[in-house]
Amino acid sequence: MSEEYRELGVSIPIGPFHPALKEPIGFRIWVEGEKIVKADIRFGHNYRGIELIGARRNWIQILYLAERICGICSWSHQFPLAQAIESLMDVRPPDRANYIRVVVGELERIHSHMLWLGVLGHEIGFDTLLHLTWGVREKVMDALELISGNRVNYAMATIGGVRRDITEAKRDILLRKLDDLLKGVETLRDIVLTHKLVLLRTEGVGRYDRELALRLCLQGPMARMCGIRKDVRQDEGVAAYGDLGFRAIVARDVVGKDGCDAYSATAVRVAETIQSINLVRDALMEMPPGPISAFPKPIVALTRASKAEGEAIGRYEAPRGEVIHYVRAAKSDKPKRWKVRAPSLINVYSTKWVFPGHQIADAVVIAAQPDPCIACTERALIVDLDRGERRVVDHAYLTELSRRKSKEVMGDV
Amino acid sequence: MGLQRFIKRSPWVFHLNTGGCNACDIEILAALTPRYDAERFGVKLVGSPRHADILVVSGPMTRKDVEKAKRIYEQMPSPKAVVAVGVCTMGGSVFHDSPFVTAPISDHIPVDVYIPGCPPRPEAILHGILEALEKLEVE
Amino acid sequence: MDLNQLLEELKRVSGGEGFVQDQEMSKTSRRRRVWVTADRRNFRSVILKLVEMYTYPQLSFIVAQDLGDRLQLIYSFEVNSGKPLEAVEVSVKVDIPKDDPRIATITDMFPGAEVYEREAQEMIGVDVVGLPDKRRLLIPEDFPEGVFPLRLDEKGIPPELWKKKSPHPLEGDGNE
Numbered sequence: 001m002s003e004e005y006r007e008l009g010v011s012i013p014i015g016p017f018h019p020a021l022k023e024p025i026g027f028r029i030w031v032e033g034e035k036i037v038k039a040d041i042r043f044g045h046n047y048r049g050i051e052l053i054g055a056r057r058n059w060i061q062i063l064y065l066a067e068r069i070c071g072i073c074s075w076s077h078q079f080p081l082a083q084a085i086e087s088l089m090d091v092r093p094p095d096r097a098n099y100i101r102v103v104v105g106e107l108e109r110i111h112s113h114m115l116w117l118g119v120l121g122h123e124i125g126f127d128t129l130l131h132l133t134w135g136v137r138e139k140v141m142d143a144l145e146l147i148s149g150n151r152v153n154y155a156m157a158t159i160g161g162v163r164r165d166i167t168e169a170k171r172d173i174l175l176r177k178l179d180d181l182l183k184g185v186e187t188l189r190d191i192v193l194t195h196k197l198v199l200l201r202t203e204g205v206g207r208y209d210r211e212l213a214l215r216l217c218l219q220g221p222m223a224r225m226c227g228i229r230k231d232v233r234q235d236e237g238v239a240a241y242g243d244l245g246f247r248a249i250v251a252r253d254v255v256g257k258d259g260c261d262a263y264s265a266t267a268v269r270v271a272e273t274i275q276s277i278n279l280v281r282d283a284l285m286e287m288p289p290g291p292i293s294a295f296p297k298p299i300v301a302l303t304r305a306s307k308a309e310g311e312a313i314g315r316y317e318a319p320r321g322e323v324i325h326y327v328r329a330a331k332s333d334k335p336k337r338w339k340v341r342a343p344s345l346i347n348v349y350s351t352k353w354v355f356p357g358h359q360i361a362d363a364v365v366i367a368a369q370p371d372p373c374i375a376c377t378e379r380a381l382i383v384d385l386d387r388g389e390r391r392v393v394d395h396a397y398l399t400e401l402s403r404r405k406s407k408e409v410m411g412d413v
Numbered sequence: 414m415g416l417q418r419f420i421k422r423s424p425w426v427f428h429l430n431t432g433g434c435n436a437c438d439i440e441i442l443a444a445l446t447p448r449y450d451a452e453r454f455g456v457k458l459v460g461s462p463r464h465a466d467i468l469v470v471s472g473p474m475t476r477k478d479v480e481k482a483k484r485i486y487e488q489m490p491s492p493k494a495v496v497a498v499g500v501c502t503m504g505g506s507v508f509h510d511s512p513f514v515t516a517p518i519s520d521h522i523p524v525d526v527y528i529p530g531c532p533p534r535p536e537a538i539l540h541g542i543l544e545a546l547e548k549l550e551v552e
Numbered sequence: 553m554d555l556n557q558l559l560e561e562l563k564r565v566s567g568g569e570g571f572v573q574d575q576e577m578s579k580t581s582r583r584r585r586v587w588v589t590a591d592r593r594n595f596r597s598v599i600l601k602l603v604e605m606y607t608y609p610q611l612s613f614i615v616a617q618d619l620g621d622r623l624q625l626i627y628s629f630e631v632n633s634g635k636p637l638e639a640v641e642v643s644v645k646v647d648i649p650k651d652d653p654r655i656a657t658i659t660d661m662f663p664g665a666e667v668y669e670r671e672a673q674e675m676i677g678v679d680v681v682g683l684p685d686k687r688r689l690l691i692p693e694d695f696p697e698g699v700f701p702l703r704l705d706e707k708g709i710p711p712e713l714w715k716k717k718s719p720h721p722l723e724g725d726g727n728e
Binding site for chain 1: 573575576577578579580581582583584585587608610611612613615616617626628630632633634635636637638639641643662663664666667668688689690691692701702709
Binding site: 044045046047048049050052053056064065068069070071072074115118130131134135137138141151152153 | 436481510
């Protein structure tokens with residue numbers, strides 16, 4: 001134990017394992033009584049050396065490796081990598097492929113945001129919300145299964161286009177499903193944005209400010225909840241987003257002000273879900289006919305890519321923010337260097353600046369706010385150095401704290 | 414009713430992600446939510462390994478997680494069963510040659526049921542958990 | 553601002569080389585990239601120039617790579633973010649010699665850069681001077697000291713650390 005730990009008194013590590021879902025990650029928070037005074041974040045429990053083994057795969061194989069960086073945003077990693085390789089080869093995908101890319105990307109966004117909403121509900125002890133959102137979410141999973149044949153890893157993007165077409169028949173089924181889905185999400189929106197418990201537990205919790213968000217270069221909904229209207233889909237018009245006239249949503253469009261807190265983050269994500277449903281519908285309606293890929297077969301793309309040289313960057317707005325892939329090629333069937341930046345890296349790291357000043361019971365909400373591919377905390381170890389005593393408490397304790405606070409605040413009103 | 418033999422018991426499940434990509438993890442959670450509803454078999458996700466009967470493991474077991482995973486396994490009371498979800502647990506899947514991955518996880522903790530798939534469907538996960546339950550029953 | 557103008561402006565500060573990528577992506581949108589090289593001593597002034605020209609350029613990432621005879625860091629910024637269809641990705645490449653792998657930090661300008669610099673530090677073994685937190689970020693603690701996974705020379709992953717074979721090998725799965 002370092003001196004620093006001693007000076008600051010009680011520290012609580014949260015994680016790295018947690019029961020409900022998502023990746024292992026470690027938070028360590030130092031507390032004075034109930035107040036958090038300092039926080040530190042430990043990554044690396046999930047480090048699989050993907051960039052390293054990516055250099056041993058060929059251009060087609062790494063698309064499927066990229067997909068397995070994250071199961072929730074599998075499209076959001078495969079697509080920017082495909083874009084980066086297209087940029088290397090200077091290939092423009094056909095228009096129909098661009099529209100199908102929008103459809104898959106937005107369906108993924110809907111399922112990811114629904115997932116987050118359920119997790120938020122679970123964290124604040126509102127399990128009804130968890131089951132409601134996951135009930136609605138299954139409709140999106142059905143839609144993705146209809147298009148790609150799989151629920152989670154869709155394997156849809158390829159160099160120069162997409163791998164499967166959306167036929168007339170599928171389109172009609174999808175449009176019907178979307179109506180259903182919209183109804184479900186609108187009900188959820190009315191519950192979430194007005195429910196007393198959600199308001200009490202999220203307003204003012206995890207408060208950033210606009211300046212801090214800009215200086216830290218926060219991404220995605222975390223930036224948009226602070227009123228920064230930035231979104232790769234809007235700024236760069238990737239795939240067909242430019243053709244569809246996409247505009248990003250910030251918190252003030254939904255709730256009238258940029259709260260920069262967990263409530264604004266919730267509002268942005270809920271509004272984006274509805275926006276995504278409309279985008280999918282627009283893309284399905286306006287989809288032009290034509291080929292779905294610039295190359296007849298993946299092997300042709302591989303051969304062409306093996307002749308490419310230089311560097312390229314592919315960008316896409318994942319549900320959590322900007323995903324950016326860098327590749328360097330030197331006339332080989334393998335990349336020389338492949339670099340991936342996922343938005344959660346900076347979004348999660350930024351909570352370090354935001355934890356101090358909050359109560360322990362709010363820690364789980366702050367940890368969940370960036371949708372960090374981490375949601376619940378599992379097991380915490382309380383080290384009280386003054387008494388030299390180590391006390392192991394489980395996840396139940398922290399969630400219990402959070403839930404007790406929910407009960408208390410609900411009792412007041 | 415064949416199902417009655419399952420409904421007699423209520424197995425509590427602890428979920429451990431050892432560096433997987435989340436795909437299996439969201440499918441495990443999906444198995445617990447209304448559409449698939451594992452709770453009708455009494456399956457409940459718990460927050461501590463000390464309360465759990467079944468350990469559901471996903472992911473290729475990264476180096477950093479090995480010791481922690483072993484500790485979690487040891488903390489579980491007997492009889493216990495381990496269900497490995499996804500192909501990563503069997504041989505590392507796409508990560509098989511990474512120096513940071515130590516798959517298969519049976520090198521570190523004993524596994525009773527493997528559920529193949531990348532990721533397996535929620536139905537398959539439910540089936541796997543019920544298979545593990547039978548093992549507990551025999552013991 | 554025109555991409556070529558931007559490139560000229562940056563080249564004037566850095567004294568390095570550079571080029572522009574401008575590719576069509578769909579009917580309306582284009583992919584705009586500006587690449588410029590800078591020296592280890594003046595890359596901070598290039599970044600300061602960007603900050604001057606555009607308030608709050610957004611730091612996208614820092615790529616750390618081994619080019620064989622030298623190391624390279626690429627600082628990539630998004631400028632014009634928030635303006636529909638106008639975003640430009642500006643990448644500043646900085647070469648670092650292998651025998652003296654030191655570089656100044658940019659955390660004073662971009663506090664969020666801390667996480668990328670810590671990553672670069674452990675991946676290719678550059679020494680970021682002035683970085684407040686020098687611990688390992690991703691690599692496990694029991695991993696040998698002095699091994700940098702993304703180095704391509706003798707400081708990289710030694711052959712014995714690579715897993716030779718898949719535990720369930722297919723026929724012909726030689727794994728190079």
